[in-house]
Amino acid sequence: LFNLDGEVVGVNSQIFSRTGGYMGLSFAIPIxxxxxxxxxxxxxxxxxxxxxxxxxxxxxxxLA
Structure with missing residues (x-):
């Protein structure tokens, strides 16, 4: 994951997608x-x- 200056700001880690495709809600780990x-x-x-x-x-x- 890069910012506009080309610096690495995170690492993409997961994606939640209802269809199983690449579009959806993404999560990243801060660098x-x-x-x-x-x-x-x-x-x-x-x-x-x-x-x-x-x-x-x-x-x-x-236990219950």
């Missing part, structure tokens, strides 16, 4: 976030992400 991921991969070999402390599980009859 600062993408570069942070690149830096982490270069220095640590992995990306550290935030954690909300939420666990998901199926609700059984006993």
């Amino acid at each position: 600062e976030m993408a570069m942070n991921v690149v830096d982490q991969l270069r220095t640590k070999g992995r990306v550290t992400r935030g954690w909300l402390g939420v666990l998901i599980q199926d609700v059984t009859r006993e």
